[in-house]
Amino acid sequence: MPYNFRQRYAIFLASIFCVVFPSTSIAACAESDKACLKEAQRKHPVAQAAFWQAQLAKPFEQRIGAAPAELVDYVLLDNMLSGFPERPKIPSITAEFRRDIDTAMAEIPQAIRRALERRLAGIYLVQGLGGSGYTDRFSSADGKPAGAYIVLDVDVLSARKANEWATWKERTPFKPNNNTTLMATIETPENDTRKNAIQYILLHEIGHVLAIGQSIHPPWWENFKGENLSQYPFASLSWQFSKQTGKFVSNYEENFWLRPKVVYYLGAKLNANHAEMGYAQLEATNFPTLYAATNPFDDFAESFVTYVHTVMMKKPFEVAIQRNGKTVKRFGSCWETERCKQKRVLIEELLKEF
Ligand SMILES: [Zn+2]
Known part of the structure; x- marks a missing residue:
């Protein structure tokens, strides 16, 4: 949007x-x-x-x-x-x-x-x-x-400690049901504090701050009219702009067909039993989190926070989905895997420039 x-x-x-x-x-x-x-x-x-x-x-x-x-x-x-x-x-x-x-x-x-x-x-x-x-x-x-x-x-x-906040956030795209639950972990039990929730939220916002004036993605405050997205190397790794609809679409729409229904905060569009499939589809992309797949701006902010949090600060990141009490899917940090390699190179280049 x-x-x-x-x-x-x-x-x-x-x-x-x-x-x-x-x-x-x-x-x-x-x-x-x-x-x-x-x-x-x-x-x-x-x-x-x-x-x-x-x-x-x-x-x-x-x-x-x-x-x-x-x-x-x-x-x-x-x-x-x-x-x-x-x-x-x-x-x-x-x-x-x-x-x-x-x-x-x-x-x-x-x-x-x-x-x-x-x-x-x-x-x-x-x-x-x-x-x-x-x-x-x-x-x-x-x-x-x-x-x-x-x-x-x-x-x-x-009101919230780190894991409680992360769990609340990652549940918002899914309508709750009795069989399936989703838990997010961004801190070990001893570090699960309000301060660390604030730190994670701040790092996401800091990602937005540091993107300003860079060629990471188009400026969010201007109407993007579909000029060549390739002048934004980070955004073009995952996104295209549809001039017909005036919307950004991911490079993965065919296989990640649940993506357009991923909506955070503003009312869930997916059923909880889609969570396992949604995260499986996400693993076949270069998005570090499900929220990153919602738009190019949060793609960068989520990439930034998860990179700093897991690689630089060596903290945990996991989304676990349970069905009837059994864990059916674990989704972890992508930064040590092939799928996020190109994004990692760009983030590391950016951090060197600062
Ligand atoms: Zn954001």
């Missing part, structure tokens, strides 16, 4: 649709007036590099905290534009939560933290984001992307 695309791990959708005006009144658009909302976002201070200049000059630890009012306003516009019912607000943050974010960031490999120094204006917390994490870019006066920021939802992240 390249248009109105948001880089976020989404969660919990209710159906409240009404006219809402942003509380800080930077813009007043009816929720149905997409053109007004888009224009308000484009002109918004948060979308301009000047707004973030002072933040970027600070040491990284000082770029983490409650979202400023302008950013809350911007996220509200984004929620209205994308039909998310949540209304974000400035949160209060406990010392423990703040410490979890600081530790999660401090533990990621130094090469990645270095790469973020001049690209990431900060990690900001809100309540009512409409997702676990969200990333957007801002532009310099000439319209070129100049950096990015990450927004996290305090309430969503307060």
Whole structure:
């Protein structure tokens, strides 16, 4: 879904649709007036590099905290534009939560933290984001992307430890049934903490941040019109663009025919008894996770997080499917296997450039 695309791990959708005006009144658009909302976002201070200049000059630890009012306003516009019912607000943050974010960031490999120094204006917390994490870019006066920021939802992240969060996320494409269950493991039992859930979510968002200004995939904030995808070496390993439908399609549609029904967060389209087949089909592709197979942008973010998590940080990754109490399928990291080799080469080249 390249248009109105948001880089976020989404969660919990209710159906409240009404006219809402942003509380800080930077813009007043009816929720149905997409053109007004888009224009308000484009002109918004948060979308301009000047707004973030002072933040970027600070040491990284000082770029983490409650979202400023302008950013809350911007996220509200984004929620209205994308039909998310949540209304974000400035949160209060406990010392423990703040410490979890600081530790999660401090533990990621130094090469990645270095790469973020001049690209990431900060990690900001809100309540009512409409997702676990969200990333957007801002532009310099000439319209070129100049950096990015990450927004996290305090309430969503307060509630779950790493494996619980990963299991919840990987279950969302499947309607539950009594015979089949799916469990995801991204941490050993002793490291199964909230801090490590936050770290994994952050690494996915950091993947989006580091993709900005690179030729990994087309910019998610522009309408891709089907120009040659081969100028994006990473995306073209897995994707084509259909000018007829205006959608990205994978290079594997014939054998991975369940893929178009893989929908995360916004309502399951697959039955739980499709999980085993879905993961078997996925293993015949170069997608590292099922979520990676949903679009070229999350393909890279998921590749990045699973590569950093399993190869660089040597942490576990497994999705296990059980039927009637028996494990019928195990899906693990692809980074040591032939199927993800070309993507691994490109990720390693990118990391060397930082
Ligand atoms: Zn994403």
